[in-house]
Amino acid sequence: HYVACFYDHLIKTKVTTARKGMPPIFPVVLYSGSRRWTAREDIYRMIRPEPPGFLCVYQPHLRYYLVDESRFSEEELARRDTPLSGVFGVENASKDLQALQLAIDRLVASIRAHPEKSRLDEVITRWLNRHLKRLEAGVELDRVNSLVEDKAMLAENLETLVERERQKSRQEGRQEGQRLTAINLLKLGMLTEEQISQTTGLPLAEVKALQSGQPH
Incomplete structure (x- = not known):
């Protein structure tokens, strides 16, 4: 599609004519997706079933060069x-x-x-x-x-961002530990919700939410 449109553009803008001919093209696909590239690299390979010999010459061959960053x-x-x-x-x-x-x-x-x-x-x-x-x-x-x-300046911004992510990870890990401790204390049933809140440092509302999720 890109190749055909490019040639069409050259003719419409009068850069060349059908009589003068078209310039050669090197089609490149630059792929940066996370999934593996699986598309056919020549449209001819999509034609099924294989055409008989006398039809092969009339089938389109449009091939591109793939640059897959993930490889x-x-x-x-x-x-x-x-x-x-x-x-x-x-x-x-x-x-x-x-x-x-x-x-x-x-x-x-x-x-x-x-x-x-x-x-x-x-x-x-x-x-x-x-x-x-x-x-x-x-x-x-x-x-x-x-x-x-x-x-x-860029390095300073990136370093600040890296440190922010480190702190976030540490905070998330600490909160997860507090939740696990609260859940274990709730299972024991020896402390009130208020006491568990004070012991773990979790907000009372979060302790109550954990309690409501515990099996009775």
Whole structure:
């Protein structure tokens, strides 16, 4: 569809004509989804049943080149050391904030070493801002105009976010421990709800809710 529309666009905008001919195309699919890519890479492979010999020549062959980010390991991306492999590394590390921080550091280093540093820095900074917003990571890069020049500001924001996530995990673990203790005390039936609230530090309303969920 994209190939046909592109050729149609070239004709409608008079970039070329049917008589002059069409330029060659290299169709690329860049896939960053979490599930494995299973679509056929040539439309001909979707034709079933296999057509008889005299029909084969008339069947469409539209093939694309697949770049599946999830198939690249972190080690392989690090070996390639290009801005594009850096972008892949950031996307693959998005669920782990510490890994994300390391991936961004590698991305910044590859941009700094590239001959088109200024242009890449501008484009990738805008992309990273949108990417982090999609992740709802809580990092705003509106004041960061350059990953290379404002790296310290970005690192500070990411470090703050990592620490916030650590505190959240510790708090969730502590609350879960308090709930388990309260449940065990309720099962013993030796303390009142008020006493359990004071002992565990849980709000009385939460202790009452746990009590109502206990079998009698």
